[in-house]
Amino acid sequence: MSILLTHAYHLYEDHKEQSIMRPYVPLGLLYISAYLNQYQVENFLYDSTFYSPEEQLSYISEKQPKVVAIYTNLMTKINVIKLIKILKSDARYGYPKIILGGPDITYNTSNYLHAGADVLVIGEGEQTTLELYLAIVQNTSLHLVNGIAFIENKEVIKTPPRTKIKDLSTLPLPNRAAVPIDKYLNIWKTYHGKSSMTVSTQRGCPYTCKWCSTAVYGQSYRRRPAHLVASELAMLKQAYQPDSIWFVDDVFTVSHKWLKNFHREVIKQDAIIPFECITRAERLNDEVLQLLKEIGCFRIWIGAESGSQKIIDAMDRRVDVDVVKSAIQKTNMLGMETGTFIMVGYPGEDEKDIKDTITYLKAANPTHFTITIAYPIKGTSLYSEIQDQITVQPNWETSTDRDIDFKRTYNRKFYTYAVKRIVNEVNFHKELLKGQHKNLWQSFKLKTKSILAYTGMKLYK
Numbered sequence: 001m002s003i004l005l006t007h008a009y010h011l012y013e014d015h016k017e018q019s020i021m022r023p024y025v026p027l028g029l030l031y032i033s034a035y036l037n038q039y040q041v042e043n044f045l046y047d048s049t050f051y052s053p054e055e056q057l058s059y060i061s062e063k064q065p066k067v068v069a070i071y072t073n074l075m076t077k078i079n080v081i082k083l084i085k086i087l088k089s090d091a092r093y094g095y096p097k098i099i100l101g102g103p104d105i106t107y108n109t110s111n112y113l114h115a116g117a118d119v120l121v122i123g124e125g126e127q128t129t130l131e132l133y134l135a136i137v138q139n140t141s142l143h144l145v146n147g148i149a150f151i152e153n154k155e156v157i158k159t160p161p162r163t164k165i166k167d168l169s170t171l172p173l174p175n176r177a178a179v180p181i182d183k184y185l186n187i188w189k190t191y192h193g194k195s196s197m198t199v200s201t202q203r204g205c206p207y208t209c210k211w212c213s214t215a216v217y218g219q220s221y222r223r224r225p226a227h228l229v230a231s232e233l234a235m236l237k238q239a240y241q242p243d244s245i246w247f248v249d250d251v252f253t254v255s256h257k258w259l260k261n262f263h264r265e266v267i268k269q270d271a272i273i274p275f276e277c278i279t280r281a282e283r284l285n286d287e288v289l290q291l292l293k294e295i296g297c298f299r300i301w302i303g304a305e306s307g308s309q310k311i312i313d314a315m316d317r318r319v320d321v322d323v324v325k326s327a328i329q330k331t332n333m334l335g336m337e338t339g340t341f342i343m344v345g346y347p348g349e350d351e352k353d354i355k356d357t358i359t360y361l362k363a364a365n366p367t368h369f370t371i372t373i374a375y376p377i378k379g380t381s382l383y384s385e386i387q388d389q390i391t392v393q394p395n396w397e398t399s400t401d402r403d404i405d406f407k408r409t410y411n412r413k414f415y416t417y418a419v420k421r422i423v424n425e426v427n428f429h430k431e432l433l434k435g436q437h438k439n440l441w442q443s444f445k446l447k448t449k450s451i452l453a454y455t456g457m458k459l460y461k
Ligand code: B12
Pocket: 005, 006, 009, 023, 024, 025, 026, 027, 028, 029, 031, 032, 069, 070, 071, 072, 073, 074, 075, 076, 099, 100, 101, 102, 103, 104, 105, 121, 123, 124, 125, 126, 129, 200, 211, 212, 213, 214, 215, 216, 248, 249, 250, 377
């Protein structure tokens, strides 16, 4: 009897990731594996990141697990469904029960069950996976397990929601020994000269940005005690010597009290590792920035999503664009890198808003910025708002939420050009800021691309 935990992300298929090569371990699976270990439940973890679907299948065939449990997000969905269909139809794999978990299943319950999954674990996975696995092997009623969905007599049954884990200190550390950590660290070293690992200190986010998926942890805020996070860092430092850490938390500085404790603990436990984190501008101030810097923070991602207050408000982002701008500028001045996220094509956005975004990015001057064309994730308020304006809704099993399109202010192609316009115009400005060190040829290329993109915008407006 055993459970095999896996996912369906294969790096060799992800051409975008191959150009950046910043792979991270599937932390959710590692948490579940550690939890099962704590209860002496035999589990195998197959991290498919560096392997092909064929290699994954051959591993499943060799292990013949009773249960195959697969992590699912909106991008890996297509591969997950392919995997389910193979496991359901080929005797070589012993017809295991198939459990799915992760962020994409919460609001696509019926679809995943009809695609062949036996049971879905909704929300936080540790306790539910343990109880569900025991129910399967002991053949007891699934109705007694909270937080799951399954089909019975052709009907989708959802059991009462699982209570969120209140005290995160009860969780064991993620089972990093179950994945090829060296491969991850070596790829980082080879492509970036320094390695990086992830750590999670927080579950849930109390904010309500309309496009953001809160499908797993909900609108909650729970935090691991600062001294335990510091001990985890000390352990990582000793075991793997990572050059940096990415805290995968939604809003790292949401609690200043926690941050002060964490500051004290990492110093006390000699656990400082350079790190980057994501936070909100209004949860930063001079003191917080100083604390972050003192404990090794080298990069802060501060989201505004737009330079237009009108769009920020439409997103229910609850932040002032000038506060974001000033937070980025202050962080830059303290010698830490900054990053920001931009979304274009949000409902109601027009050309003036895009112009405001360019002006904002030029003034804030973050070290890095990423741009996404807005898409509606099932279960978000944005999805509910645009539901009756969907213009493109491809087959669910073979497409992702990113392929859904809805009625926007302009033609979809307008936004592809808008992204190019923002990138080139802002990077042109960055060249100018270099003063006498600027590269004239590079500046000329960027400005030309920016003008061409602007022409494209006008064409598709
Ligand atoms: C780190 C991260 C990334 C990293 C992933 C690195 C890695 N290998 O893990 C990177 C940067 C690569 C990334 C990319 C993307 N991400 Co991302 N990411 C996150 C983030 C910030 C943290 C994830 C994490 O580690 N959490 C901590 C762990 C412990 O939580 P967890 O994974 O949710 O696991 C728990 C449960 O889900 C469940 N569970 C997890 N796995 C399994 C498996 C089984 C079998 C079971 C039963 C249960 C179960 O139990 C776990 C413990 O309770 C989350 C936001 C968040 N706060 O969670 C977004 C998030 C997961 N990402 C999201 C998105 C949209 C993306 C992208 C599609 C973005 C894009 N480019 O458009 C891509 C997809 C990439 C891909 N091809 O898979 C969405 C997912 C929405 C959805 N419905 O799928 C999230 C929720 C962000 C959001 N709020 O909208 N992401």
